[in-house]
Amino acid sequence: MNILKFLIILAVLFSAYGQEVDHEAIKRGYEVFRQSCSLCHMERASLWEFLKARLKVLKGERPQNIDAPPMNLVSARIKKFYPTEVEFVEFVKDYITNPSREKGVCFKAAYVFFGVMPPIGQGMSEEDKTAVAKWLYYRFSDRWDDLFRKVKELQRQVRSEK
Ligand code: HEC
Numbered sequence: 001m002n003i004l005k006f007l008i009i010l011a012v013l014f015s016a017y018g019q020e021v022d023h024e025a026i027k028r029g030y031e032v033f034r035q036s037c038s039l040c041h042m043e044r045a046s047l048w049e050f051l052k053a054r055l056k057v058l059k060g061e062r063p064q065n066i067d068a069p070p071m072n073l074v075s076a077r078i079k080k081f082y083p084t085e086v087e088f089v090e091f092v093k094d095y096i097t098n099p100s101r102e103k104g105v106c107f108k109a110a111y112v113f114f115g116v117m118p119p120i121g122q123g124m125s126e127e128d129k130t131a132v133a134k135w136l137y138y139r140f141s142d143r144w145d146d147l148f149r150k151v152k153e154l155q156r157q158v159r160s161e162k
Helices: 003-018 023-037 047-058 071-081 085-097 108-114 126-139 144-161
Strands: none
Touching: 023 126, 047 144, 071 085, 071 126, 071 144, 085 126
């Protein structure tokens, strides 16, 4: 093995080590989600549920049986604007503490039909806010553009079957 290869392998090992995921925080984050967020946010919506909600919204109606955007969609949507863990966590911690329409990155319909979310984070510890934000970052791996493309494909299929 030449020295260059050796150095590259070392660099890769170290960069992976530097980004080690905080599994304890993520586990705690799921508990926080269940206690403080799941009342309004479901954990995951299937593509069908996403489509059903989207069709309602396109008709100008409130999506049924939900009080807030599902977390897999929230996670993917925020990553589109705040892709790294650090900026994502910072955004989520700030948003849940001081939410506002101006800061939010959801579709306009979310604020119209559900209203701006209450400042739940004001009653939470820094640690719990960080934990739930990390959980939200690592729990889901979908990319917003893929999800949205898939839901529009599904929409076309449904329409053409009619
Ligand atoms: C009382 C209902 C309710 C609870 C409880 C709640 N949320 Fe929300 N949340 C909403 C609604 C409604 C929206 C959509 C409107 C908005 O973004 O403000 C939302 C949106 C969000 C968003 C997207 C922000 C954006 O860009 O607009 C994040 C992130 C979020 N919630 C995180 C959380 C976390 C984390 C918790 C638990 C600690 C939580 N929420 C608890 C109702 C709630």
